[in-house]
Amino acid sequence: MTQKRSEETRTRILEAAVRRFAVSGYDAASVDDICSQAGVSKGAFYHHFPTKQAIFLALMQGWLAVIDLGMEAARKDTIPETLVYMTNLIPGVFAAAEDRLPMFLEFWLQASRDEKVWKAVIAPYRHYQAYFTGLVEEGIAEGSLKETDARAAAQVIVSLAVGMVLQGVLDPHGADWEKTAHESMQILMNGLSNGHQR
Amino acid sequence: MTQKRSEETRTRILEAAVRRFAVSGYDAASVDDICSQAGVSKGAFYHHFPTKQAIFLALMQGWLAVIDLGMEAARKDTIPETLVYMTNLIPGVFAAAEDRLPMFLEFWLQASRDEKVWKAVIAPYRHYQAYFTGLVEEGIAEGSLKETDARAAAQVIVSLAVGMVLQGVLDPHGADWEKTAHESMQILMNGLSNGHQR
Numbered sequence: 369m370t371q372k373r374s375e376e377t378r379t380r381i382l383e384a385a386v387r388r389f390a391v392s393g394y395d396a397a398s399v400d401d402i403c404s405q406a407g408v409s410k411g412a413f414y415h416h417f418p419t420k421q422a423i424f425l426a427l428m429q430g431w432l433a434v435i436d437l438g439m440e441a442a443r444k445d446t447i448p449e450t451l452v453y454m455t456n457l458i459p460g461v462f463a464a465a466e467d468r469l470p471m472f473l474e475f476w477l478q479a480s481r482d483e484k485v486w487k488a489v490i491a492p493y494r495h496y497q498a499y500f501t502g503l504v505e506e507g508i509a510e511g512s513l514k515e516t517d518a519r520a521a522a523q524v525i526v527s528l529a530v531g532m533v534l535q536g537v538l539d540p541h542g543a544d545w546e547k548t549a550h551e552s553m554q555i556l557m558n559g560l561s562n563g564h565q566r
Numbered sequence: 567m568t569q570k571r572s573e574e575t576r577t578r579i580l581e582a583a584v585r586r587f588a589v590s591g592y593d594a595a596s597v598d599d600i601c602s603q604a605g606v607s608k609g610a611f612y613h614h615f616p617t618k619q620a621i622f623l624a625l626m627q628g629w630l631a632v633i634d635l636g637m638e639a640a641r642k643d644t645i646p647e648t649l650v651y652m653t654n655l656i657p658g659v660f661a662a663a664e665d666r667l668p669m670f671l672e673f674w675l676q677a678s679r680d681e682k683v684w685k686a687v688i689a690p691y692r693h694y695q696a697y698f699t700g701l702v703e704e705g706i707a708e709g710s711l712k713e714t715d716a717r718a719a720a721q722v723i724v725s726l727a728v729g730m731v732l733q734g735v736l737d738p739h740g741a742d743w744e745k746t747a748h749e750s751m752q753i754l755m756n757g758l759s760n761g762h763q764r
Contacts, residue, residue, distance in 0.1 A: 477668055489736070490736065494740065523750060526733075528729060531729030531732070532725045538674070538687070538688065538691075539688050542688070543717075555754065555757045555758060559753045
């Protein structure tokens, strides 16, 4: 029961932090604000999170974990099919990022000035770079993708995704992003795959 | 002579603003800070710029104008050649963006909260979207590109560029960005062009 209550408190603090960061920004939101929004004591807060930065990292990791699960669930018979199918995740990523974009931008801003923050921001990006390099290598090995520089191909996929998520969050009505993501990946696959796409 | 001196003052204010924004951030940098950095009176400042926001817009437009010139100068015989050649601009874009990235991120952050700022940020992005749609249509008309949805293809190019500039500025040593940009565009062109690339 105590374990369960402790997890509930942690979740309540995280939800309160998202709301405070969205309203007043990451910098301006104080630990006091978050505690009063969550209805918890400062003692409880510091029991779960040593710093406000630890909250940000927990939120970012939670978001990335959801994306990872979605990517693993998107596996299809071949790598080109898997990559095209993965674009169906994009609307969910947009929805999850929308509330948090100001917070991410603020953190990014800090990353450009603070080495420690920079490392926390760059880690997931390098993780995806490695993940897609692996997928492309798998596609080459199974014969569905042409012999190609897997790292360069992964870079295209990651850049495309980063660019699209940022634009989609900033300009949600500027395009049909789900359709655009799908068509974009299809164009890429036309350049990368062996023979015809299914 | 007065005209020339006025232009010099304007340039001095802009240069001082870049430095102040880089050091203390866009929000924290005051008009007083910028004036004392530039060695000009507040009267001179307001003669050139009604608000601090006007300075930001002038800096952004200056940066974009340089990119536009570079893009026009990159024209080659065919559209696929032009697009691949344009990636040579990337290192220059990185260099010009480096000092200004924190400022752009901060402005982007404001854009996510303020309708007026949002419009200023979204305008150049839509401009590039339209520009590349035009290039792709031209490529289809000249027969160098396959029949394709020009808007979708332009979207891929813009997303790729946005994603790559952001990553390149944040993680300059994470990849050889000039090579990566070149290879990425080549992969895209393999998917978009008619027949073999030169």
